[in-house]
Amino acid sequence: MNRLAAALIAYAVLGVLAWVTISDTRVRAVPLGILALFAVKSVLRRHEVMHPDKAEDDESKDLAESR
Helix, strand or coil: CCHHHHHHHHHHHHHHHHHHHCCCHHHHHHHHHHHHHHHHHHHHHHHHHHCHHHHHHHHHHHHHHHC
């Protein structure tokens, strides 16, 4: 199992625990939202690490277009 899968499983387990232990729906949404943001950040960071040359190409293209 790779690190991304482990992280996403951990976020899911924490989300289930938050859902079960917090009864107020407004308060329950806060930790679930934070966990969702961490999950999105993890996926985006993995994409950045796996394809570093593509991110550099996009930045250089943006700089060339702005000139």
